[in-house]
Amino acid sequence: MTCSAGATTSISGTVVTPAMTNPDPLYNAVVYIPNAAVAPFTPGVACDRCGSPTSGSPVVSTVTGPDGRFVLRDVPVGANIPLVIQIGRWRRQVVIPNVTACVDNPLPTTLTRLPRNRSEGDIPLTAMVTGSVDALECVLRKIGIADSEFTRPANGGRVQFYVANGADAGNNTPAASTLYNSPTTLAQYDMVLFACEGSHIDKPAAAQRNIVDYANRGGRVFATHFSYTWLYNVTPFSGAARWNIRQSNPASPLTGIIDTSFPRGAAFAEWLRNVGAASGMNQISISSPRHNVDAVVAPTARWIYSTSPATLQHLTFNTPVGAAADAQCGRVLFSDFHVSNNSTSGDTFPAECSNTPLTAQEKVLEFMLFDLASCVAPDMPLPQTCTPRTCMAAGANCGPIGDGCGGMLNCG
Numbered sequence: 001m002t003c004s005a006g007a008t009t010s011i012s013g014t015v016v017t018p019a020m021t022n023p024d025p026l027y028n029a030v031v032y033i034p035n036a037a038v039a040p041f042t043p044g045v046a047c048d049r050c051g052s053p054t055s056g057s058p059v060v061s062t063v064t065g066p067d068g069r070f071v072l073r074d075v076p077v078g079a080n081i082p083l084v085i086q087i088g089r090w091r092r093q094v095v096i097p098n099v100t101a102c103v104d105n106p107l108p109t110t111l112t113r114l115p116r117n118r119s120e121g122d123i124p125l126t127a128m129v130t131g132s133v134d135a136l137e138c139v140l141r142k143i144g145i146a147d148s149e150f151t152r153p154a155n156g157g158r159v160q161f162y163v164a165n166g167a168d169a170g171n172n173t174p175a176a177s178t179l180y181n182s183p184t185t186l187a188q189y190d191m192v193l194f195a196c197e198g199s200h201i202d203k204p205a206a207a208q209r210n211i212v213d214y215a216n217r218g219g220r221v222f223a224t225h226f227s228y229t230w231l232y233n234v235t236p237f238s239g240a241a242r243w244n245i246r247q248s249n250p251a252s253p254l255t256g257i258i259d260t261s262f263p264r265g266a267a268f269a270e271w272l273r274n275v276g277a278a279s280g281m282n283q284i285s286i287s288s289p290r291h292n293v294d295a296v297v298a299p300t301a302r303w304i305y306s307t308s309p310a311t312l313q314h315l316t317f318n319t320p321v322g323a324a325a326d327a328q329c330g331r332v333l334f335s336d337f338h339v340s341n342n343s344t345s346g347d348t349f350p351a352e353c354s355n356t357p358l359t360a361q362e363k364v365l366e367f368m369l370f371d372l373a374s375c376v377a378p379d380m381p382l383p384q385t386c387t388p389r390t391c392m393a394a395g396a397n398c399g400p401i402g403d404g405c406g407g408m409l410n411c412g
Helices: 136-143 205-216 225-230 263-274 360-373
Strands: 010-014 030-033 060-063 069-073 078-087 090-099 104-106 126-130 159-163 191-194 220-224 241-243 254-258 283-286 293-296 301-307 310-319 330-335 400-402 408-410
Touching: 030 069, 060 069, 126 136, 136 159, 136 360, 205 220, 205 310, 205 330, 220 225, 220 360, 225 330, 241 310, 254 263, 254 310, 263 301, 263 360, 283 301, 283 360, 293 301, 293 310, 310 360, 330 360
Parallel strands: 010 104, 126 159, 126 191, 191 220, 220 330
Antiparallel strands: 010 069, 030 060, 030 078, 078 090, 241 293, 254 283, 254 301, 301 310, 310 330, 400 408
């Protein structure tokens, strides 16, 4: 719609988690208006690089900042305008009842939150390997995923339990070995989360190779504390950081410093301030920290570290390790601290979970879980030798495309 000078038709809002109360804003979510049918996701592990074409031929699109805010300008007007909110394989499609021409049309978070269950939209299919001292599954619950989605694999929920030595999802919940010993079973999942098992338990070499191959195909892997046993002694994961396992535990609480030297790290620090989780400028207070890795090996990203004592608390790397950025499909996150230190062995979900609001430490994992689910792009700035292409050079005049250097262009 053509507007008078200085006016435009826009849609604005804040993308938030699916939590029922006090949802947190979401960084790096894609918001767009489609101009065609949005295709369903193909089930199973898949390569999802940032800059890939977005389903639905977007008329206009944007990406949220650390405050979750977005503005879509020059949008279609009238009744029943479709809108898509997406971050990785999280996706919700809604309809805006009416868009008025030549003004801003603010949307309520009831329309711009992510789905709580399968009936509301897409949730990544997640294998939750439960551990005895870290109720990682409870963070997913507090984020807003409905209890009905936490099931045994046979019951079809989007968060499917496998027991290492933690909580279960009822009788006949399968053992973790049935997941990691089977490449076929692993390949069904978008994400695999390994909670801490409470002690150092080395993993079978064949199972470690299965996890490496899964990540190389586009899988997302989250490992906490003693789950370093999936990473520290198997190539090429062992070369992504300087592992130095089972060092003395730092005093608790530990002041963690957010590494803001790369764009996503800076956005993470800003997001922590926005949600009230920061304990100081670019800092987070960590309860019950551990020390199993000393430093990253570039291009692995250092997210949280400490200086007194010197520890590394959070890191991520893309996979295949060592491949060119435009050939990397998967992502691995290692966190060296727990959600909690309470025993969860023998519990049946959700008995091991509290109903208290997310703690600051849990909010760190909330951000990281969504970052893990997001499309894959280099964390660290690419070499200066890479010159981003323009829309004109690419011959593009519609929608988002990759700039050839890991970033994105919006070509109208």
